[in-house]
Amino acid sequence: MSSLQQNLIRIRAHLQEAARRLGREEIRLVAVTKNVPASLVGEAIALGVQSFGENRLQDALPKLAVFPQADWHFIGRLQTNKVRDVIGRFSLIQSLDRWELAAALQYQAEKKGVAVKALVQVNVAGEEQKGGLPPEELTDFLTAVADLSCLQVVGLMTVPPYEDDPEKIRPVFREMCRLFRTCRVPGVRMQVLSMGMSNDYLTAVEEGATLVRIGSAIFGART
Ligand SMILES: *Cc1c(COP(=O)(O)O)cnc(C)c1O
Numbered sequence: 001m002s003s004l005q006q007n008l009i010r011i012r013a014h015l016q017e018a019a020r021r022l023g024r025e026e027i028r029l030v031a032v033t034k035n036v037p038a039s040l041v042g043e044a045i046a047l048g049v050q051s052f053g054e055n056r057l058q059d060a061l062p063k064l065a066v067f068p069q070a071d072w073h074f075i076g077r078l079q080t081n082k083v084r085d086v087i088g089r090f091s092l093i094q095s096l097d098r099w100e101l102a103a104a105l106q107y108q109a110e111k112k113g114v115a116v117k118a119l120v121q122v123n124v125a126g127e128e129q130k131g132g133l134p135p136e137e138l139t140d141f142l143t144a145v146a147d148l149s150c151l152q153v154v155g156l157m158t159v160p161p162y163e164d165d166p167e168k169i170r171p172v173f174r175e176m177c178r179l180f181r182t183c184r185v186p187g188v189r190m191q192v193l194s195m196g197m198s199n200d201y202l203t204a205v206e207e208g209a210t211l212v213r214i215g216s217a218i219f220g221a222r223t
Contacts, residue, residue, distance in 0.1 A: 004040065007218050008047055011201075015212070018205045027205055030073055032197075032215030034059060035222045038066045044218070045070060053094070053213050057082045064089055075157075075213060077131050080104040093118040094157045094194055094213075097131045102145050109150035116150060119157040119194055124175050127161055135175075138183055146187035155192030155210075156180050166200035170207060173200075177208035 015027045032053040033041050041052065041063055052067075054060030055076025064072055074090040077097075083104040086093065096102060096118040109116045120141065123132025133141055145153055156179065160172040173195055180193045196204025198217035205212065216222055 002043065004043055004219065005047055007220075008044070008049065011214060011217060014202060015205065018202055022206065024205075025210070027209065028192075028211040030075075030194075030211060030213045031218050032075065032213050033063065033219070034076075034215060036215075036219045038063050040219055041067055041070070053215075055095075057085060061085070061089075073213075083108050087112055087116060088114055091117065092154075092192075095119075095121045095131060096145075096153070097121040097123075097133050099141065099144065102141075102148060102151055106148040106151045114150065115152055117152050117154050119155045119192055120145075120153055121157045121159070122176065122179065124158055124172050124179070125161050130159060130161075132158065135179055138179060139185060142183060142185040142188050146185055153188050155190050155194065157192075157194035159197075160195070160200070162199070164199070166203040169200050170203050173204050173207035173209070180208065 015029060019027050030051045030053045031044055031049045034055050045067060051071040051073060053073045053075040072090045073092045073094050074086055075094045078095055078101060080100055087108045105116050121132040122135055122138060123130055124135055142153060145151060156176060158176050160169045163169050176195055180190055192211050193209050194211040194213060195209045196212035198214050201212040201214055
């Protein structure tokens with residue numbers, strides 16, 4: 001059995017066990033393929049992985065060309081001049097973090113006559129170097145985005161600070177879940193809470209994640 005297969009079996013078992021223990025619906029797994037060659041993406045698809053996440057468009061496009069049938073999510077900082085190439089290729093933009101980007105997504109989606117789904121990336125820990133909307137701006141942002149006919153926000157996403165001990169991040173996940181449950185804006189239905197990566201995904205699930213983004217625990221450490 002390949003290490004990829006062993007890793008997937010282990011992670012799926014962990015996610016299923018956690019969902020059962022917590023009385024929750026199935027947790028969605030997005031396999032993060034940054035720095036992962038297309039051959040391994042193919043192997044993951046053969047092992048039943050359906051959704052993949054990429055954080056850089058130029059690295060993602062060649063893999064999307066090889067595997068257009070897979071479900072691709074954009075999870076990195078998105079420049080507005082790249083928006084045109086994202087529309088229609090990615091089923092979910094997980095990193096909507098500013099009005100300028102929302103407006104660009106609306107403009108290009110309307111031009112192509114398609115709808116775009118997105119998660120609002122929130123910077124709960126207030127880290128300066130990281131992307132994400134400050135939590136106090138969330139309600140106003142969602143209210144403004146609700147008026148954009150081709151852009152549909154379906155949830156929230158966060159990338160917390162890295163900690164070796166996932167317990168240190170639990171309060172961040174808990175605060176995200178509180179925001180997810182309490183921010184009510186007409187026209188916006190919150191369905192997806194994307195949080196948790198290789199080192200902390202079980203903690204994230206315990207605190208309410210409905211979707212986890214896992215890279216190195218599936219494909220091995222990035223070089
Ligand atoms: C790289 C990355 C991940 C996956 O990180 P791992 O620690 O390798 O699981 C998840 N989300 C985002 C936004 C990333 O850039």
